[in-house]
Amino acid sequence: MSEALARIGHYRDGALKILAGPVAPRQYRALFNAVQPGTARVVERRRLTDRASALLIQTHSSWPRPQPGQHLGVGVDVAGTRRWRTYSITAMAGQRLSGELSGSATGKRVPAHHIEIAVQAIPGGRVSPHLAHTIEPGEILQVRPAEGEFVLPARVPKRVLFLTAGSGITPIMGILRHHLSDLDQATLVHAAPTAADVLFDHELTAFVESGRIRVMRHFTTEQGRLDPKSVAQLVPEYDTCETWACGPPEFLDHLAAFWQSQGLEHKLHVERFQPRLRHSGSGGVVRFSETGAPVASDGSGPLLAVGEAHGIAMPSGCRMGICYRCAVPLVSGSVRDLRTGEVTSAEPGEHVTVQTCISGNAGDCVLSVPPTLAASVSQSGVGLMERGAG
Template identity: 25%
Template sequence: MTDAVAGFLDPALPLWDPEADDVLVVRQVRDETRDVRTFVMSPREPRRFSYRPGQFLTLELTLGGETINRCYTISSAPTRPGTVSITVKRVPGGPVSNHLHDTLKVGSEIRAVGPMGDFTFVEHPARKYLFLSGGSGITPLMSMARSLHDLSDPRDVVFVHAARSPADIIFRNELELMARNMAAFRFAPVCEADAAAERWTGYGGRLSLPMLKLIAPDLMEREVFVCGPAPFMAAVRAMLTEAGFDMARHHEESFDFGELARAEPEVAAEVEAAVDTGVKTYRVEFTKSKKVIEVAEDAFILETARKAGMRLPASCTKGMCGTCKSKVVSGSVDMKHAGGIRQREIDQGMVLICCSRPTSDLVIEK
């Protein structure tokens, strides 16, 4: 056994602490489909990962001289703590996904913080689960499925995955193996069309309520977890509502991992309305966009900027993911974050604008 392997198998191995060393090293790169790739990573020094299946990491990247933060769900399982994996779909025109696909190779180093997030079945124990994923939204549910498989957990799981074609089913072979290994685990992929090399004979077309009832006749008895593009999750919500499902047992991932959250421009007058209520407002200037807005002392900077029509990078809007991390050039804020920023970054003047309220006039490098 090599010294490196022995180090990573040491039962007394300490946990990975991104506050102490946030650099992860790519150990393996795997092609899952024609446009989806998995990156297996571990710390530079032997450490163990501890997280709940379904959580995510926030990567810190430098593109064109600018620091960008993006969150990616962990697709690996905490039952295998020596490494951690993210699985990324290449998005046409997507700067981050293309950068990862084109530049990351074995030995590459990347900065990360986490794990974070509350989308996990650990918080919602049940006898029966229904996992519903669309496209690259499969990753958090795959982490959950891998955990159950590794633990030989007998709970009843129906895993439904929607893909464009059989060639686009991410983790297909592994999920089929899980279904063979575990009597209570069923995998039901749904494909819109055939692949060039395979005629699809399974569930075809788009997921619908009649199809869902056919796949899981006991749908109403299950705890449901959903992740995928926003239209997919909206369609699932509509199906479950139509079926009369108890939506307290419906859980969905709040991130769209394929793209940035997009602001919905609203009338700027809404922002200025706070002046008439007696609430104090502050001037907030964004240096790169040259935008200047007024933000009420009891309002979050990101939310107000969106109402003013600005499109700013953001994803969770809960202070967890770090996507909206920004440098405060001058001024002060009241920030209540949920782990998406490190203390040393705060000491350097960084803030998460999604969970920060102004306490003075501000100049923000954004």
């Protein structure tokens, strides 16, 4: 019986595909409801600080429920072009947002199939200023399923230390909102330039009032950088704690080195969280597939010619930038349009293709020449990309 139903469902889906074709049926469903699997709607933007906002986002009901501390890929159209960035989830369905923030005394709960993320604008950034300051409720975002290992274990340790700097507080907010009642003698040391820069400041105070966590704020403009030694002074029992840390790369590098020097590296859990620097200079290393051999190129000539000179079977067409026959995905890195000088960059997951006949590499880049064509030597893949903001 259920088999028969499944078969009927199968035929129905096939028929729908043909009826809607060549467009996918979901494209017609999107006429009625913009929130489809893989997309989400901005419901509310709330100011956190002068530089940061929290966004309440409605996801599709099929979007898998995240774990506290995880992050997700968010695709947002900025000036018409889709950019992907990664943001930590600061609140999930059912959790209470602080009264102070939502403007009511009790604080409202995050509705079902909603999440909250927080975005701090990075000066000169392309995406974060838009999300923090100008995106309007109703706008549609692309969302990937949440991921990440920066989560508390099922059995929450007795002594927990959280070390955060700047927007590194965001995954910890997700964790604290969920796990506050699981914690007992927890400590949070948070570094920010000034008191006005602390994200979720009022909520941190509310957490303290629960008696389950103490919060130490470290203001770097007055007290200098939060380094491992200051942490050791502030929290002398740090070596007995399971520690979760998130912040800029040097902050985490210093912590990791210190914890290692103490033989405590197994007690330190780190979430890297970094705006990616773009190569805007010319020249660098080109790979024609993610596992391809590196090829040095000064960026002055088209990638098509560079690839062909190195025996790669590059797709090609008009060789003058009009037919798009040579276009291949840009996996990561930057290329320059040799006609206009315009630089195109790709974050992992962005759907960026570049015309190799008119593009030179601007710094390092990785292309994805179709595997049936790429005849290059296979070797280890590119390094893991760090989480991006910016």
